Amino acid sequence: MVGRQPSNSRASVRRVPGPCARWGDDDAAFIREILDLVGDKWSVLIIGTLADGPVRYSDLAAAIPGVSQRMLTLTLKQLQRHGLVGRRAFAEVPPRVEYRLTPLGDSLLSTVLALADWSADHHAEIRGNQRAYDGAG
Amino acid sequence: MVGRQPSNSRASVRRVPGPCARWGDDDAAFIREILDLVGDKWSVLIIGTLADGPVRYSDLAAAIPGVSQRMLTLTLKQLQRHGLVGRRAFAEVPPRVEYRLTPLGDSLLSTVLALADWSADHHAEIRGNQRAYDGAG
DNA sequence: CTGGATCCCAATGGATACTG
DNA sequence: CAGTATCCATTGGGATCCAG
Numbered sequence: 001m002v003g004r005q006p007s008n009s010r011a012s013v014r015r016v017p018g019p020c021a022r023w024g025d026d027d028a029a030f031i032r033e034i035l036d037l038v039g040d041k042w043s044v045l046i047i048g049t050l051a052d053g054p055v056r057y058s059d060l061a062a063a064i065p066g067v068s069q070r071m072l073t074l075t076l077k078q079l080q081r082h083g084l085v086g087r088r089a090f091a092e093v094p095p096r097v098e099y100r101l102t103p104l105g106d107s108l109l110s111t112v113l114a115l116a117d118w119s120a121d122h123h124a125e126i127r128g129n130q131r132a133y134d135g136a137g
Numbered sequence: 138m139v140g141r142q143p144s145n146s147r148a149s150v151r152r153v154p155g156p157c158a159r160w161g162d163d164d165a166a167f168i169r170e171i172l173d174l175v176g177d178k179w180s181v182l183i184i185g186t187l188a189d190g191p192v193r194y195s196d197l198a199a200a201i202p203g204v205s206q207r208m209l210t211l212t213l214k215q216l217q218r219h220g221l222v223g224r225r226a227f228a229e230v231p232p233r234v235e236y237r238l239t240p241l242g243d244s245l246l247s248t249v250l251a252l253a254d255w256s257a258d259h260h261a262e263i264r265g266n267q268r269a270y271d272g273a274g
Numbered sequence: 275c276t277g278g279a280t281c282c283c284a285a286t287g288g289a290t291a292c293t294g
Numbered sequence: 295c296a297g298t299a300t301c302c303a304t305t306g307g308g309a310t311c312c313a314g
Contacts, residue, residue: 207309
């Protein structure tokens with residue numbers, strides 16, 4: 001999010017060096033927004049948990065060990081807002097609410113799975129690099 | 138990285154329900170570690186900037202508008218530690234240091250590019266969802 | 275030029291208690 | 295059950311100054 005600029009910008013455009021090589025400034029901004037969403041501590045875990053079908057709020061909480069109610073709710077709202085997750089409330093007592101992946105959310109799952117696969121593939125290599133780096137300074 | 142536990146833990150283990158549907162507990166942990174790295178505010182921008190070849194420290198700083206020296210240095214170290222980025226210092230005066238993607242970093246670039254593509258593909262759709270959500274409450 | 279060391283504020287996020 | 299509201303510790307990250 002953020003999106004704040006230092007106001008300090010003197011009139012002179014100063015030639016903001018430009019975007020980052022590969023992406024335009026506002027592409028970059030949007031990509032960062034998605035990255036914030038995906039890189040969020042709980043988003044991917046939630047998406048992964050919803051992968052196999054609708055899950056109730058309390059079951060989500062149980063399936064994702066460390067999450068607090070606050071963060072679960074907040075993250076679910078973000079995901080809803082972006083249209084990745086759908087919410088369905090049943091007018092029963094006791095109340096029941098189910099969350100599920102939308103088609104959009106499902107398409108993101110595939111993409112994220114690629115990243116997960118990459119992680120798994122290079123797990124050992126990266127661990128080795130870390131140890132080497134930490135050891136050798 | 139945190140690692141703090143509340144001490145409050147009453148003797149009862151209470152049976153931590155287990156992992157998150159899709160991944161085992163420690164796979165999940167490692168994936169989250171990569172996600173933290175990638176989801177980091179500057180990592181992807183840096184990786185993207187290094188995509189086309191070695192870049193000097195000061196050029197990186199110039200190419201990535203909002204970044205502070207501190208964060209640039211810190212992020213580069215993380216990337217080095219994981220073996221995604223290599224550093225080469227020239228014993229000259231004034232000093233010159235070049236950073237470049239390792240093959241590992243390059244393979245991550247491809248994966249991340251997939252995410253960037255996904256973002257671009259669904260940019261409009263997501264924006265629409267956001268407006269709908271914000272409007273309808 | 276390339277960073278390291280400090281200071282400090284704002285945001286993140288967990289714990290807890292309360293509500294419909 | 296499914297959240298909301300509040301409080302508070304931890305952390306992220308910018309600014310600034312210093313050093314090789």
